[in-house]
Amino acid sequence: MFTYYIIFAILLAIGSFFNRNILLRKIMLVAFLLLQTGIAVYGFLNLHKTEMEFFTYDSLGIIFLCVLTILSYTTIYHSYIYLQHRKDNTRNQSLYFFALILLIISMTCVYLANHLGVLWVFIEATTLSVAVLIYHERTQLSLEATWKYVFICSIGITFAFVGIIFLSKGLQGSGSSSLILADIPAHLKNANVFWLKLAFIFMLVGFSTKMGLFPMHTIAVDAHTVAPPPISAFISTTLMNVGFISIFRTYSLMAGTSIQPWMNSILLWCGLLSIFVSVVYILKVNHLKRMFAYSSLEHMGLAAIGIATGGIGYFAAIFHMVLHSFVKASVFYQIDQIHRVFHTYILSKTGNYFSKNITGAIVMLILLISITAMPPSGLFVSEFLIFRSMFEAHQIMALLFILVLFTLVMWALGKNILKMLFVPSSHPIETKEPLKIRPIESVSQFVLLAGAIYLGLNPPAQLVNLINESIMLLPK
Amino acid sequence: MVNVLLITFLMTLFYIAIANRILTFIRVLAVQGVLLFFVVLFQLEEINTFNLILILMETIFFKSIAVPLFLAYIIKRNKITREAEPYLPNFVSLIITTSIVVATILLTNAIKDSALDKIFFIVALSSLFTGLYFIITRRKIVTHIMGYLVIENGVFVLSLAVGTEMTHLVNVGIMLDIFVSVLVLGIFVNRIGNTFEEMSVDNLTNLKD
Amino acid sequence: MLSLLLILIAAAFFSGIIVRTKSIASGRKGPGVFQPIKDVIRLFKKGAVYSETTSIIFRIAPTIYFASVVMAILVIPFDESKGIISFKGDFIFFAYVLALGKFFNIIAAMDTGSSFEGMGASREALFSMFAEPAFFILMGSLALLTGHTSFQEIFYSLHVGSYISYAITTLATFVLIMITMIENSRMPIDDPKTHLELTMVHEVMILDNSGFDLGLILTTGYLKFAMYGALIVNLFIGMVPYQYSIPMFFIIQFIIAVVVGLIESFMARFRMGHNAQYIFALTSVSLLIFFGVLLVLEKFV
Numbered sequence: 001m002f003t004y005y006i007i008f009a010i011l012l013a014i015g016s017f018f019n020r021n022i023l024l025r026k027i028m029l030v031a032f033l034l035l036q037t038g039i040a041v042y043g044f045l046n047l048h049k050t051e052m053e054f055f056t057y058d059s060l061g062i063i064f065l066c067v068l069t070i071l072s073y074t075t076i077y078h079s080y081i082y083l084q085h086r087k088d089n090t091r092n093q094s095l096y097f098f099a100l101i102l103l104i105i106s107m108t109c110v111y112l113a114n115h116l117g118v119l120w121v122f123i124e125a126t127t128l129s130v131a132v133l134i135y136h137e138r139t140q141l142s143l144e145a146t147w148k149y150v151f152i153c154s155i156g157i158t159f160a161f162v163g164i165i166f167l168s169k170g171l172q173g174s175g176s177s178s179l180i181l182a183d184i185p186a187h188l189k190n191a192n193v194f195w196l197k198l199a200f201i202f203m204l205v206g207f208s209t210k211m212g213l214f215p216m217h218t219i220a221v222d223a224h225t226v227a228p229p230p231i232s233a234f235i236s237t238t239l240m241n242v243g244f245i246s247i248f249r250t251y252s253l254m255a256g257t258s259i260q261p262w263m264n265s266i267l268l269w270c271g272l273l274s275i276f277v278s279v280v281y282i283l284k285v286n287h288l289k290r291m292f293a294y295s296s297l298e299h300m301g302l303a304a305i306g307i308a309t310g311g312i313g314y315f316a317a318i319f320h321m322v323l324h325s326f327v328k329a330s331v332f333y334q335i336d337q338i339h340r341v342f343h344t345y346i347l348s349k350t351g352n353y354f355s356k357n358i359t360g361a362i363v364m365l366i367l368l369i370s371i372t373a374m375p376p377s378g379l380f381v382s383e384f385l386i387f388r389s390m391f392e393a394h395q396i397m398a399l400l401f402i403l404v405l406f407t408l409v410m411w412a413l414g415k416n417i418l419k420m421l422f423v424p425s426s427h428p429i430e431t432k433e434p435l436k437i438r439p440i441e442s443v444s445q446f447v448l449l450a451g452a453i454y455l456g457l458n459p460p461a462q463l464v465n466l467i468n469e470s471i472m473l474l475p476k
Numbered sequence: 477m478v479n480v481l482l483i484t485f486l487m488t489l490f491y492i493a494i495a496n497r498i499l500t501f502i503r504v505l506a507v508q509g510v511l512l513f514f515v516v517l518f519q520l521e522e523i524n525t526f527n528l529i530l531i532l533m534e535t536i537f538f539k540s541i542a543v544p545l546f547l548a549y550i551i552k553r554n555k556i557t558r559e560a561e562p563y564l565p566n567f568v569s570l571i572i573t574t575s576i577v578v579a580t581i582l583l584t585n586a587i588k589d590s591a592l593d594k595i596f597f598i599v600a601l602s603s604l605f606t607g608l609y610f611i612i613t614r615r616k617i618v619t620h621i622m623g624y625l626v627i628e629n630g631v632f633v634l635s636l637a638v639g640t641e642m643t644h645l646v647n648v649g650i651m652l653d654i655f656v657s658v659l660v661l662g663i664f665v666n667r668i669g670n671t672f673e674e675m676s677v678d679n680l681t682n683l684k685d
Numbered sequence: 686m687l688s689l690l691l692i693l694i695a696a697a698f699f700s701g702i703i704v705r706t707k708s709i710a711s712g713r714k715g716p717g718v719f720q721p722i723k724d725v726i727r728l729f730k731k732g733a734v735y736s737e738t739t740s741i742i743f744r745i746a747p748t749i750y751f752a753s754v755v756m757a758i759l760v761i762p763f764d765e766s767k768g769i770i771s772f773k774g775d776f777i778f779f780a781y782v783l784a785l786g787k788f789f790n791i792i793a794a795m796d797t798g799s800s801f802e803g804m805g806a807s808r809e810a811l812f813s814m815f816a817e818p819a820f821f822i823l824m825g826s827l828a829l830l831t832g833h834t835s836f837q838e839i840f841y842s843l844h845v846g847s848y849i850s851y852a853i854t855t856l857a858t859f860v861l862i863m864i865t866m867i868e869n870s871r872m873p874i875d876d877p878k879t880h881l882e883l884t885m886v887h888e889v890m891i892l893d894n895s896g897f898d899l900g901l902i903l904t905t906g907y908l909k910f911a912m913y914g915a916l917i918v919n920l921f922i923g924m925v926p927y928q929y930s931i932p933m934f935f936i937i938q939f940i941i942a943v944v945v946g947l948i949e950s951f952m953a954r955f956r957m958g959h960n961a962q963y964i965f966a967l968t969s970v971s972l973l974i975f976f977g978v979l980l981v982l983e984k985f986v
Contacts, residue, residue, distance in 0.1 A: 054645075115643075115646065117643070117646035117649070117650070118646060118649070120650070121646065121649035121650060121653055124653040124657065125653065127657070128653075128656055128657060128660055131660060131664075135664075135667075140671055140672075140682070141682055141683060143664070143667055143668060143671055144679075144680040144682055144683055145683055146664060147617070147661075147664050147668065147680060148680065148683075150657070150660060150661060150664065151620065151624070151661060154624060154657045154661070155608075155611075155624060155627065158624075158627055158628065158631055161631055161650075162604065162631055162634060165631070165634050165635050165638050166638075168638055169592075169638045172591065172638070173591070192589060194587065194589070195589075222683045225683060226683075281685055284685060285685050286685075287685070290685065477848045479848070479849050479852070479977070479980055480848050480849060480851070480852040483852060483856075483973050483976070483977055484852075486973055487970065487973060490966055490969045490970070494959075494962050494963065494966055496959075565962075566959065566962045567959075567961050567962035567965065569962075570962050570965050570966060570969065571965065573969070574965075574968070574969040574972060577969070577972065577973075578972065581976060595980060598976075
């Protein structure tokens with residue numbers, strides 16, 4: 001099945017690269033979405049099956065594959081709206097969908113990869129395909145952001161490769177050279193700790209270019225700023241999930257060894273610093289997309305802390321990533337509408353959104369509640385679980401520190417968003433009459449948000465089982 | 477013999493540190509590719525056709541011919557001046573490169589692992605960090621790509637040091653990825669060359685809060 | 686004893702060969718091989734003129750400079766015969782006796798009170814400072830490799846065996862030749878033929894010397910060249926019997942002189958500001974030699 005998926009998806013990508021016909025393009029996109037759904041459903045039904053030697057439908061991969069599949073629908077839909085309003089020429093549109101389909105394929109491959117080398121190869125593939133999308137608007141700023149993104153991601157990924165080499169060096173001590181994920185933990189029991197530590201550090205730095213954690217966060221933020229909003233939604237959710245899944249897999253490989261406490265403290269510091277940096281910038285930022293990019297950084301930091309504290313934290317971290325994906329994706333879909341209304345992302349030039357697009361404004365209000373994790377938002381549940389795990393891990397000081405920072409975030413986001421919704425702008429840009437936004441464009445956001453709330457309050461048994469299964473190997 | 481080649485490889489790093497012209501950089505990169513080819517050739521236990529072709533592709537064709545030609549084309553197309561224009565004087569670069577080498581030697585000496593081929597390890601780590609250093613201290617965007625390539629060469633040596641048996645499929649994937657990323661980086665350099673008058677990283681500082 | 690004789694003979698030819706190579710390379714007829722010696726003899730016949738501002742230092746400096754180089758030559762061995770002075774650690778004596786001579790040369794240049802000479806002196810001091818670690822790391826590595834600490838024993842037991850020691854010898858030769866060029870203020874570092882005081886290094890330091898003193902300094906220069914040449918020769922010959930090693934000595938000295946001449950004909954001088962980095966590169970290279978020696982000794986695997 002996976003072979004067919006790869007072949008047909010690549011054929012569709014190539015087809016949409018050469019195709020200039022609008023109807024045919026629509027058909028191909030729908031076909032691709034059906035194919036993507038097909039692989040997700042097939043994977044869900046055939047858990048633990050290995051295909052093409054290097055891809056396994058394991059529980060963690062399936063969770064994020066399902067998230068990706070759901071978001072593919074909305075992203076392709078909103079991309080279509082976005083491109084229509086930009087009136088791009090059809091060649092650029094073809095290139096856009098070509099890269100988008102390749103991006104989705106390579107992310108699928110990353111989620112399902114069961115071999116470290118394959119994981120690496122497809123992470124690099126995501127970098128290259130997303131570069132085309134970030135550069136879509138062809139401005140100086142997007143050039144700058146794309147250059148930084150590709151270059152630093154490539155270097156980061158090279159570091160991750162060095163980490164993989166160190167890991168295989170550690171493995172050699174116990175006479176194994178297989179880099180299949182499932183084979184590794186058994187052989188690491190008596191590996192040289194020095195190599196493992198080096199491997200973890202290098203892989204953490206490398207993969208955090210994707211996840212957008214603290215030392216490497218700037219490129220992801222810059223990429224958010226200039227990318228088309230539907231792509232920002234992907235960068236902020238599924239691409240960060242790529243980073244998360246790689247770090248999580250790395251962590252679970254070495255969790256059985258003696259360096260686990262050391263890894264925990266590294267991840268804890270990484271998370272704390274990420275949150276601290278994000279808060280500092282959220283307080284002063286004046287750009288709508290950058291504000292939410294920093295908010296993503298904050299949530300990633302929280303997920304890292306969730307892994308670091310262990311116990312219920314593992315569960316909560318994965319759960320948090322899933323819910324965050326739904327919420328943050330709808331944020332960026334909504335930002336596209338805001339941009340069409342105000343023609344700017346600068347916060348001080350926006351205002352009185354309620355009078356201009358009432359459906360969108362309601363979405364934004366719900367988003368504010370969801371993203372700051374106020375109940376009944378689903379994120380409230382996952383954040384609460386992470387805080388609980390911190391409490392159980394006796395990280396009271398860190399917990400208090402984070403709580404203070406989160407209050408500040410809540411204040412800053414609330415101030416900016418509420419101002420945008422209700423207060424008329426002090427220096428408005430009066431251009432042509434703003435477009436009427438059709439309310440139907442907001443349906444996807446309502447659905448995603450409702451989904452996030454539902455998942456948070458009443459997580460279905462299948463999801464809980466999948467998450468529990470993926471953290472089974474970790475120490476309690 | 478391998479040791480001699482690797483020591484020569486280290487000397488090329490020093491040479492890059494004091495080189496004034498970008499073309500010299502490119503030549504040194506090509507020479508590094510040839511050196512790596514011979515290193516792999518001597519390391520190989522059994523020579524079969526498939527391995528040989530893979531190595532030839534990876535080192536001689538890719539590192540010594542394709543990439544240098546491509547870089548030279550970029551330089552010519554964008555009319556980039558020939559001076560390397562580092563932020564720091566070459567003398568400081570040389571001292572820092574030397575201290576990087578010395579530091580890696582000391583670091584490696586501290587590792588207690590009898591199974592490790594230390595000279596490979598030293599060469600790999602030195603070129604990794606030297607490449608990073610070049611990226612940090614050069615002003616031109618093309619030289620950043622060259623720093624990236626030096627890092628890639630270091631990783632190549634490192635994978636030899638560990639003797640990782642990656643499956644051939646994965647190996648090909650890695651090679652392809654690196655090649656495509658260099659290509660993409662090159663395309664963006666061309667774009668930057670079209671957009672800005674001068675190809676310097678000082679132009680790329682508009683995105684900030 | 687033998688080495689002293691050989692070096693004296695080689696010194697008589699060395700500069701002449703360089704000059705001759707240069708003139709042939711540039712298509713001129715050029716002076717004969719003995720012309721430099723004739724120049725020196727002419728200078729020795731003259732008296733010296735001293736500036737009124739100079740002190741006793743200026744007068745004794747050329748003599749001390751000459752004496753230091755002669756002392757340094759005394760420790761150089763050749764093949765099986767030791768130098769006239771030979772003891773453990775004599776390569777350190779060698780380096781610092783030379784440094785003493787250079788020191789007097791420098792303070793003599795300062796003594797004249799000429800701004801040009803001060804400038805030249807500071808450049809020369811800088812270059813020697815950078816070349817010194819290279820020499821010591823090189824000799825230290827060789828001492829480590831052979832397990833001996835005197836010139837004669839080091840060179841005598843320097844076996845050329847594996848690939849890595851070929852590499853080390855090649856690198857060592859390169860470093861020694863470069864040090865020779867630096868210490869003698871020759872081409873890639875300093876241009877002896879320049880006529881502009883601002884670009885001179887060594888030449889500007891001896892502007893005020895005349896007659897006998899100048900002859901002394903020139904002679905010292907020739908001796909120095911032959912001395913470093915002898916060091917390089919020693920690197921190659923090891924313990925070959927005399928009937929082969931003595932002709933080899935002259936052949937290698939001849940080759941070095943020709944190489945120097947060719948370098949001076951075909952290379953431009955380095956930019957003054959870049960000299961420091963090229964000289965420091967020698968230190969980096971000799972570090973690699975050290976590293977290679979560690980590999981050979983398997984202290985490192």
